[in-house]
Amino acid sequence: MEIRPAVVPPLADNVPQASPAEVSRLLRFRKGLDFGGVDTRATPGFEGDKLAGRAAHVLDNEVLSDLQERLFANARTGKFVKALLLVLQGRDSSGKGGVVKHVVGALSPHGVHVAAFGVPTEEEASHHFLWRIYRELPRYGHIGVFDRSHYEDILAAxxxxxxPPKVWKGRYDTVNEFEESLADSGIDVVKVMLTISKEEQAERLRDRLERADKHWKFAPSDIADRENWDAYTEAFQDVLDRTHKDHAPWYVVPADRKWYARWAITRILVHHLERMDLAWPTGSFDPEAELARLEASR
Amino acid sequence: MEIRPAVVPPLADNVPQASPAEVSRLLRFRKGLDFGGVDTRATPGFEGDKLAGRAAHVLDNEVLSDLQERLFANARTGKFVKALLLVLQGRDSSGKGGVVKHVVGALSPHGVHVAAFGVPTEEEASHHFLWRIYRELPRYGHIGVFDRSHYEDILAAxxxxxxPPKVWKGRYDTVNEFEESLADSGIDVVKVMLTISKEEQAERLRDRLERADKHWKFAPSDIADRENWDAYTEAFQDVLDRTHKDHAPWYVVPADRKWYARWAITRILVHHLERMDLAWPTGSFDPEAELARLEASR
Structure with missing residues (x-):
């Protein structure tokens, strides 16, 4: 057995882990992938345990933060029109909230915009289904996060x-066109489908029911949805089959192990941001002249 | 010289630190306080160094996160109308952005809404000065953060x-009435004025000018504003004198030591949230019955 120091977490450099590009490749949806057959306990691209995974995630957070700050800084120049939109979908208790807290939470709040979409309010329901979505799009330089999204207008609908079926079926095309227009306008759409096993969901719902401080996260409809497990599997499969596009890819992330899902999503975000080639913007002033002014003002 | 372990930060329990209520009392503005005379290097309520301050802050983050989750959870019940609005003001480089990153950044992004107010856009300038402010108010259950705020419509104006002077002078009353209406509607307004010395500002601006990855944070107007140091001091004093109210108090936070300002603001937020008496909300379902349904669904 390997001997580890008690306090210092093992360095992720010692753990075989796939690069951001490779993790993205491994988890990217591809035609023919059977959503219901995905091993929800697997850890593609990471050969290590929970402790190693958490340590690797902490180190990756630094990389992600740096990239986010570059994205944000570039938008400040006013000539930069790029943003990233992370769409999170998955069954109840699949860990969407945890990703918001632990992945997105590692970023500076300045450049993040989180929107959680619940059952439509009366006002939302009286508009086109994309009305509330458009209102929450990230501005350039920001990372937007949708905890549930316009996909609920297909899935929950x-x-x-x-x-009627005719209406939600028509939305596949509407959503594809919408996301294409986002990509055309500089918003990189990254869609993550978290997937857990039926057993793991039971454990998580049980935890919510057994702890008074978690009751607020539970709704009786969670169990009703669970009773329709297979029908949901089919609905998720159809969404993946019909809306996975090069300009807005789906990533299917095994999520029985929370630490893995967080590590993997961080790597996927890093991959997408790295492709933006984010150099630090140059100022529109002469630093030497400004330093001289600064000295004169002492 | 004291010997410290290399890795483990000293536990904050060993460091004499004032309670959240006491820190709030110490830093709260009071009539007669001379803003320009505040010791910007002082650490009221904390007898320890930077390392101890950071460790204490990390521990406090847990407390603040717990309170935020309770605030958020209560709002989910639909019968709860409380929120908190943190207003951050201070000179350029006084650390407003750092507070957003390190204090607010410790919270789950789900329940936080950050708005940074810059020079008004054309659309903003063509509206009443509170128009853009109202649009960014936190919803109930959220913590809103204003990085600069409606006070710029007095200060920068x-x-x-x-x-004209008549216009910005009239805004003291407008702002007081506005904030009173927020308090009446359940929004706890916490206003923080960060204060740094002229020497410390020079160091921070120099750092921004000397590092290419920080140029985007610098604007030549920062030095012009610095050259008006005393006039700004007077403007800050007037804001404090005229808009410090029981329903929307100002806290004057010494900020030459970034770690102190972050620790102190966290404690002030904890104090305000603790006064809300945030119990976990009870569910509108029978946990035992739901557990039975859950078991039946396995």
Whole structure:
């Protein structure tokens, strides 16, 4: 058995882990992938345990933070039109909130915009389904995060029979065109489908029911949805099959191990930001002249 | 010389630090306080060094996070109308951005709304000065953070002669009435005025000028404002004298030591949240019955 120091977490450099590009490749949806057959306990691209995964994630947070600050700084120049939109979907208790807290939470709040989409309010329901979505798009230089999204207007609409089949079926095309227009306008759309096993969900819902400080996270409808497990699997499969595009790819992330999902999503975000080639913007002033002015003002 | 372990930060329990209520009392503005005379290197309520301060801050983050989650959870019940609004003001480089990153950044992004107010855009300038402010108010259950705020419509308006004196002078009353209406509607307004010395500002601006990755944080107007140091001191004093109210108090926070300002502001936020008496909300379901349903669904 390997001997580890008690306090210092093992350095991630010692752990075989796939590069951001490689992790993205491994988890990217591809035609023919059977969503229901994904091993939800797997850790593609990471050969290490929970402790090593957490340590690797902490180190990656620094990389992600640096990239975010570059994205933000460039937008300040006024001539930069890029943003990133992370869309999180998955069953109840699959860990979407945890990703917001632990992945997005590692970033400076200045450049982040989080929107959680619940059951539409009366005002939202009286508009086109993309109305509330457009209002929450990230501005340039920001990372936007959707905790649930316009995909609920297909998924929940279908499962809860909120609209006739003809309506939600027509939304695949609408969503594809919408996301293409985002990409055309400089918003890099990264879609993550978290997937957990039925057993793992039972454990998580049980935890919410057994702890009074977690009751607020539970709704009886969570169990009703769970009883429709297979129908949901089919609905997720259809969403993946019909809306995975090069300009807005889906990543299917095994999420029984929370630490893995967080590590993997961080790497996917790093991959997408690295492709933006984010150099620090140059100022529109002469630093030497400004330093002289500064000295004169002492 | 004291011997310290190399890795483990000293526990804050060993360091004499004032309670959240006491820190709030110490830093709270009071009539007669001379803003220009505040010792910007002081650490009221904390008897320890930077390392101890950072360790104490890390521990406090846990407390603040717990309170924020309770605030957020209560709002989910739909019968709860409380929020907190943190207003950050201070000279250029006084550390407002750092507070957003390190104090607010410790919270789950779900329940936080950060708004940075810059020079008004054309659209903003064509509206009442509170128009853009109202749009960024936190919803109930959230902590809102204003990095600069409606006070710029008094401060910048005055210093840069953007409007006639009669106009910005009239805004003290407008702002007081506005903040009173927020308090009446359940929004706890906490206003923080960070204060640094002229020497410390020179060091920070120099750092921004000497590092290419910090140029984007610098604007030549920062030095012009610095050259009006005393006039700004007077403008800050007037804001404090005229807008410090029980329903929307100002806290004057010495900020030459960044670690101190962050620790102190965290304690002030904890103090305000603790006064809200945030119990965990009870669910509108029977946990035992739901657990039975859950078991049946396995």
């Amino acid at each position: 279908r499962m809860h029979r909120l609209v | 005055r210093m840069h002669r953007l409007v």
